[in-house]
Amino acid sequence: MPQRLLRPGLRQSKRWNRIGYIEQTMYVRLITLVDDYGRYEADPELLRSECFPFGGPDGIPIPVPTIVSSCQQLSASDLVLFYEVDGKQLLQLTRWQERARSESKFPEPKKGVLRTFDSNCQQMKAPPPSPSPSPSPSPSPSPIVELDLGKSCQQKHSKEAVSIIEHLNKASGRAFRPTETNLEFIEARLKEEGVTVVGCNQMIDRQCKRWLGTDQAEYLRPSTLFNRSKFDAYYSAKDMPVNGSTKPAPVLAHNGGNY
Numbered sequence: 001m002p003q004r005l006l007r008p009g010l011r012q013s014k015r016w017n018r019i020g021y022i023e024q025t026m027y028v029r030l031i032t033l034v035d036d037y038g039r040y041e042a043d044p045e046l047l048r049s050e051c052f053p054f055g056g057p058d059g060i061p062i063p064v065p066t067i068v069s070s071c072q073q074l075s076a077s078d079l080v081l082f083y084e085v086d087g088k089q090l091l092q093l094t095r096w097q098e099r100a101r102s103e104s105k106f107p108e109p110k111k112g113v114l115r116t117f118d119s120n121c122q123q124m125k126a127p128p129p130s131p132s133p134s135p136s137p138s139p140s141p142s143p144i145v146e147l148d149l150g151k152s153c154q155q156k157h158s159k160e161a162v163s164i165i166e167h168l169n170k171a172s173g174r175a176f177r178p179t180e181t182n183l184e185f186i187e188a189r190l191k192e193e194g195v196t197v198v199g200c201n202q203m204i205d206r207q208c209k210r211w212l213g214t215d216q217a218e219y220l221r222p223s224t225l226f227n228r229s230k231f232d233a234y235y236s237a238k239d240m241p242v243n244g245s246t247k248p249a250p251v252l253a254h255n256g257g258n259y
Contacts, residue, residue: 015077020181020223022062023070026051027079030093038096039106042082042089044068057228058188069181083109160197161186165222167201171208172220185226195235200226203238210242 010016016024029051034040041047044067055061071091074080081092085107092109161183165176176182189195207225211217219225225234 015079018218019073019077019079020070020221021227022056022066022181022223023073023077026067026070027074030080030091034091034093034096035104035106036100036102037104037106037108038093039104039108040091041106042071042091044071047071063180063184065180066184069179073181081109158187158190160190164197164200164204168204168220168222168225171204172212172217174220176222182222185222188228189226189231189235199235199238203235206238206240206242207234 010028016027019027026047030040030047033050044064048062048064048067051067052062071080071082075082078094081094083090083092090106090109162178164186165178165182168174169176186200189200190197204220204225208220211220224230
């Protein structure tokens with residue numbers, strides 16, 4: 001496997017900084033996996049085993065739906081192109097500038113069917129076929145590649161986690177969706193001792209007061225606020241005043257997400 005060098009410009013990349021922690025980690029690890037043309041297999045289970053062989057930061061295996069959701073964000077951020085050739089799911093990193101030392105064992109994207117991600121059912125799909133000028137019985141529509149997610153795709157998340165997403169959207173003016181990735185961050189923190197929904201909402205309110213209108217506003221997102229390594233610092237300061245105020249941050253009563 002060829003050696004890769006991370007260019008310093010990655011840290012200043014707006015596309016890279018707009019995605020979550022897991023997606024950033026996955027992208028960097030993909031750089032070590034792809035060939036000289038930036039290509040690799042895109043099967044979600046394979047990506048999980050290759051990119052996260054020891055699980056996430058907690059040592060817990062990352063669910064396949066989370067990998068699919070990460071692929072969706074990487075695709076939406078125009079960092080990775082997903083496509084299919086002869087039934088095989090493939091990917092290619094965009095803006096790839098590596099010097100080619102050998103021929104790629106993976107076919108190039110223009111020879112395949114481009115794929116998009118449906119965030120609602122966590123499936124990788126082909127774009128709908130263009131309408132034909134005249135009806136013909138022989139051609140068949142592009143196949144839909146459904147990832148075998150089993151019951152994970154239908155997994156129910158707690159109302160508390162969903163209500164926290166809604167509160168974050170209301171407080172920050174953002175529009176985060178209750179995706180698998182976002183809810184997993186929140187639910188993991190709610191399982192910690194002493195963490196409550198009211199406390200999480202209070203923490204969100206304080207961070208919004210601190211960061212809205214500044215360069216830090218982009219970090220008002222679940223992957224940052226509820227990241228395991230950062231959450232405790234934010235949560236423990238939820239009662240502290242902001243900008244020299246002598247009044248503690250207000251506590252909003254939890255009402256199922258309806259305020």
